[in-house]
Amino acid sequence: MPRISVTVDGITYEEDVEPRLLLVHLLRERLGKTGTPIGCDTSNCGACTVMLDGKSAKSCSVLAVQADGCEVVTIEGLGANGSMHPMQRAFHEEHALQCGYCTPGMVMAAIDLLRDDPDPSEETVRQGLEGNLCRCTGYCNIVRAVRRGAQEMGQAVSAP
Amino acid sequence: MTVQEVGRPRRRKEDQRLLTGRTRWTDNLALPGMLHVVFLRSPMAHARITRVDVSGARGLPGVVAAFSGQDFAGEQGSLPCGWPVSEDIVIPDHPPMAVSEVRYVGEAVACVVATDRYRAADAVEAIEIDYEPLDPVLDMNEALRPDSPKVHEAGNRAYTFNLASGDVEAAFRDAPVVIDRTYVQQRLIPSAMEPRAVAVGTDGDTYTVWSSTQIPHILRIMLAVITGVPEQRIRVIAPDVGGGFGSKLQVTAEEVLCLLLARRLGRPVKWTESRSEGNLTVHHGRDQIQHVRLAADADGRLRGLQVELLADMGAYLMLVTPGIPLLGAQLFNAIYKMDAYAFGCTGVFTTKMPTDAYRGAGRPEATFAIERTMDELAAELGMDPMEVRRRNWIRHEEFPYTTISGLTYDSGNYEAATDRALALFGYDKLRAEQADRRDRGDPVQLGIGISTYTEMCGLAPSRLLGEANYAVGGWEHGSVRMLPTGKVEVITGSSPHGQGHVTAWSQIVADALGVPFEDVTVLHGDTAIAHKGMDTYGSRSLVVGGIAVLRACEKVKDKARTLAAHLLECSPDDLEFEAGAFKVRGTDAQRTIQELAYAAFTAHSLPDGVEARLDSDATFDPENYSFPHGTHLCAVEVDTETGMARIRSYVAVDDIGTVVNPLIADGQVHGGIAQGIAQALYEEAVYDADGNLLTTTMADYLLPTAADLPAFQLDRTETPATSNPLGVKGVGEAGTIASTPAVVNAVVDALRPSGVHDVPMPCTPERVWRALEGARR
Numbered sequence: 001m002p003r004i005s006v007t008v009d010g011i012t013y014e015e016d017v018e019p020r021l022l023l024v025h026l027l028r029e030r031l032g033k034t035g036t037p038i039g040c041d042t043s044n045c046g047a048c049t050v051m052l053d054g055k056s057a058k059s060c061s062v063l064a065v066q067a068d069g070c071e072v073v074t075i076e077g078l079g080a081n082g083s084m085h086p087m088q089r090a091f092h093e094e095h096a097l098q099c100g101y102c103t104p105g106m107v108m109a110a111i112d113l114l115r116d117d118p119d120p121s122e123e124t125v126r127q128g129l130e131g132n133l134c135r136c137t138g139y140c141n142i143v144r145a146v147r148r149g150a151q152e153m154g155q156a157v158s159a160p
Numbered sequence: 161m162t163v164q165e166v167g168r169p170r171r172r173k174e175d176q177r178l179l180t181g182r183t184r185w186t187d188n189l190a191l192p193g194m195l196h197v198v199f200l201r202s203p204m205a206h207a208r209i210t211r212v213d214v215s216g217a218r219g220l221p222g223v224v225a226a227f228s229g230q231d232f233a234g235e236q237g238s239l240p241c242g243w244p245v246s247e248d249i250v251i252p253d254h255p256p257m258a259v260s261e262v263r264y265v266g267e268a269v270a271c272v273v274a275t276d277r278y279r280a281a282d283a284v285e286a287i288e289i290d291y292e293p294l295d296p297v298l299d300m301n302e303a304l305r306p307d308s309p310k311v312h313e314a315g316n317r318a319y320t321f322n323l324a325s326g327d328v329e330a331a332f333r334d335a336p337v338v339i340d341r342t343y344v345q346q347r348l349i350p351s352a353m354e355p356r357a358v359a360v361g362t363d364g365d366t367y368t369v370w371s372s373t374q375i376p377h378i379l380r381i382m383l384a385v386i387t388g389v390p391e392q393r394i395r396v397i398a399p400d401v402g403g404g405f406g407s408k409l410q411v412t413a414e415e416v417l418c419l420l421l422a423r424r425l426g427r428p429v430k431w432t433e434s435r436s437e438g439n440l441t442v443h444h445g446r447d448q449i450q451h452v453r454l455a456a457d458a459d460g461r462l463r464g465l466q467v468e469l470l471a472d473m474g475a476y477l478m479l480v481t482p483g484i485p486l487l488g489a490q491l492f493n494a495i496y497k498m499d500a501y502a503f504g505c506t507g508v509f510t511t512k513m514p515t516d517a518y519r520g521a522g523r524p525e526a527t528f529a530i531e532r533t534m535d536e537l538a539a540e541l542g543m544d545p546m547e548v549r550r551r552n553w554i555r556h557e558e559f560p561y562t563t564i565s566g567l568t569y570d571s572g573n574y575e576a577a578t579d580r581a582l583a584l585f586g587y588d589k590l591r592a593e594q595a596d597r598r599d600r601g602d603p604v605q606l607g608i609g610i611s612t613y614t615e616m617c618g619l620a621p622s623r624l625l626g627e628a629n630y631a632v633g634g635w636e637h638g639s640v641r642m643l644p645t646g647k648v649e650v651i652t653g654s655s656p657h658g659q660g661h662v663t664a665w666s667q668i669v670a671d672a673l674g675v676p677f678e679d680v681t682v683l684h685g686d687t688a689i690a691h692k693g694m695d696t697y698g699s700r701s702l703v704v705g706g707i708a709v710l711r712a713c714e715k716v717k718d719k720a721r722t723l724a725a726h727l728l729e730c731s732p733d734d735l736e737f738e739a740g741a742f743k744v745r746g747t748d749a750q751r752t753i754q755e756l757a758y759a760a761f762t763a764h765s766l767p768d769g770v771e772a773r774l775d776s777d778a779t780f781d782p783e784n785y786s787f788p789h790g791t792h793l794c795a796v797e798v799d800t801e802t803g804m805a806r807i808r809s810y811v812a813v814d815d816i817g818t819v820v821n822p823l824i825a826d827g828q829v830h831g832g833i834a835q836g837i838a839q840a841l842y843e844e845a846v847y848d849a850d851g852n853l854l855t856t857t858m859a860d861y862l863l864p865t866a867a868d869l870p871a872f873q874l875d876r877t878e879t880p881a882t883s884n885p886l887g888v889k890g891v892g893e894a895g896t897i898a899s900t901p902a903v904v905n906a907v908v909d910a911l912r913p914s915g916v917h918d919v920p921m922p923c924t925p926e927r928v929w930r931a932l933e934g935a936r937r
């Protein structure tokens with residue numbers, strides 16, 4: 001069984017894994033990182049989105065062995081010093097979640113889309129979140145939250 | 161000075177946990193020694209099981225046990241149908257795991273229990289089953305022919321139901337206009353984002369069942385009845401539940417079987433479905449053929465309405481399967497006055513996944529039929545579709561109004577909601593643009609769709625449910641207890657899965673007791689904590705459950721008044737309650753209710769006959785349904801060359817009575833509209849000619865993405881319900897009920913000059929294009 005070394009939310013794990021083990025199952029069932037949920041089996045819903053070496057990835061579509069030597073950030077590792085990330089706060093302020101199941105993936109995808117466009121238009125946000133499904137909100141408040149989060153992240157970066 | 165909490169856009173107390181991944185989804189659960197269950201499912205729509213051999217699975221690495229349906233034949237019972245709607249109803253036996261015959265693709269036929277889900281999935285492959293194929297039954301009209309293959313011995317007719325009021329024959333005799341239409345409500349897959357999951361732990365005597373369910377209380381009762389485990393030894397917990405929309409209002413095969421497996425093996429077990437398994441086996445929604453006839457005078461006044469439904473039950477009657485189409489039986493007449501009404505429904509068995517509640521449940525179907533038909537009437541008469549509606553709707557001064565179908569609408573103001581919606585939408589300007597595009601022969605045509613809906617929700621008065629032969633009541637329960645430190649613990653029998661009960665109930669309690677919003681906590685979804693409840697469906701939580709909590713607060717306040725009077729040495733009548741304190745009129749003397757909580761706890765000085773507790777509980781049973789209403793307007797651009805329909809603007813003005821939290825209410829409307837649009841434009845569960853479901857994944861079953869939907873423009877009018885003390889009406893389903901006809905009316909309106917009078921749902925580019933082609937020929 002291959003041994004991998006993977007850093008998840010700042011902690012490095014050495015794990016023996018079956019080659020077929022999905023990254024999301026490594027996270028959920030071996031490492032206890034249940035903050036990342038699974039919503040489908042065809043990589044359509046995006047609920048399991050995490051950051052893999054700084055870019056968003058659907059962790060149901062990545063084998064654990066492919067994450068060998070990588071750094072993974074999940075929704076649980078997003079905030080710093082016990083406070084929420086500005087994007088998490090924006091989701092709260094704009095009531096951008098109801099059942100909350102798509103939320104971890106949605107927040108991760110939102111942060112990732114800001115790498116390309118730090119101040120996205122409504123249209124850009126809608127297109128950028130196309131790989132993440134939500135059944136509760138009709139996306140209205142999610143779009144608002146992403147734009148608000150973008151503003152706050154921009155301010156955080158430019159603040160002295 | 162306290163700020164009133166009811167009506168404030170409070171950010172949700174639920175969010176922190178959900179946003180930071182500290183969730184309690186059922187699949188997160190890991191109990192010591194827990195085993196994983198994987199089911200083998202029928203690949204045949206209809207077949208006799210001639211041989212099952214699970215021995216190949218036993219002995220494989222990690223496998224603890226493997227079972228066929230036969231192994232549980234003596235103890236698995238039959239999945240319940242709680243709503244025998246008619247005298248003639250046929251309720252077939254519904255074994256959780258098929259024993260001798262399978263009747264839809266996806267029905268469980270065997271299972272493996274193993275140390276982890278990978279090994280269980282591997283071992284399922286080693287099970288051998290022989291089937292003798294039987295003819296599938298897929299089309300409702302064909303199913304009712306005498307020579308059709310039978311789904312069950314008793315035939316394919318599940319029940320018939322009829323309702324009539326007024327002289328229908330007279331209404332249609334010599335009617336200047338009769339509109340005759342047939343609409344198909346396509347089969348939908350509810351698609352809550354969290355797949356179902358069940359875990360069962362046992363100490364050999366008691367069973368704790370965690371399930372992704374909307375109905376922990378009903379589930380507990382049903383599990384006891386089915387399995388024979390005494391009710392008091394079953395505890396059901398609905399932890400975080402990731403959406404339901406009716407799909408988790410069910411007693412499922414997997415819940416029963418996981419309990420039986422835990423009992424058989426004496427170890428904790430867990431089952432989590434995959435999405436493709438879920439698309440096959442989570443109950444589906446809608447699936448009706450509606451034949452509608454509407455008679456009117458030449459000036460557009462309605463004379464009568466006749467509705468005949470065929471409703472696809474699927475292969476079995478599940479918890480409320482037969483009742484779903486009947487939840488719309490009294491709503492086809494909607495907000496309109498007419499002389500006569502007749503409704504008939506035939507429930508039909510097919511070899512497909514059973515249908516059951518999906519957001520709106522019967523009411524979206526009814527609303528679609530009448531709102532589409534009103535547009536057809538307007539087109540026939542050459543009238544503006546809003547004008548036809550105005551001429552027929554119940555005027556605000558006519559409430560309370562008993563409709564032709566026998567419901568009494570307590571309140572409403574259709575004029576106000578409509579006027580507001582028309583103004584926001586810019587109706588006249590859009591009509592002018594539409595005329596211009598028509599004149600120019602623009603390949604992109606503009607359509608305007610209207611839906612002036614009402615619905616019945618706040619399910620439900622127990623008395624009426626009893627008359628309808630529904631198995632349980634419609635009350636809800638709430639408890640409120642003041643803790644020694646003055647904080648408040650609220651317990652609700654309603655079981656949320658995204659609706660924000662914790663926040664909204666905190667607002668209600670904060671106002672009722674005069675305590676800070678932050679001082680209130682709300683517990684739910686665990687039968688050991690919330691010992692009484694009727695759970696969450698039918699837009700009932702606030703209207704019934706919220707009022708139960710309010711009533712419990714009033715009782716607590718009455719107790720506190722007695723205690724305050726004792727401590728302040730005055731008569732209870734001398735006390736006034738303001739901002740959370742009992743004050744002796746004309747003096748500075750007072751005790752806050754939070755101080756009284758401590759006094760009750762210490763019990764150092766209690767009046768005679770008063771117990772050492774400041775808590776109470778209440779049940780609330782509504783006297784009537786509640787009737788949200790509103791006007792939804794949709795502008796759609798349809799490309800007549802490609803058939804692509806794109807929503808340009810969407811305005812919804814809803815009247816849901818008093819609003820406790822406008823953020824939460826708007827969120828419910830947003831999501832509801834999105835699901836209604838999804839039925840209009842995107843979603844359909846498709847079975848092939850052999851009865852295989854083709855839409856088993858989210859790649860095939862098209863849930864709308866953010867890129868597919870517009871921003872919705874919302875507003876509200878506020879006509880309080882008179883049937884409860886808060887004046888609330890419920891909001892969970894309104895958006896879904898209203899939006900589907902608004903969108904389809906818009907699509908048809910865009911194409912009407914081309915001779916198109918209908919486009920079947922979902923109005924995909926291909927269907928729009930084919931409708932145009934058909935009209936051209």
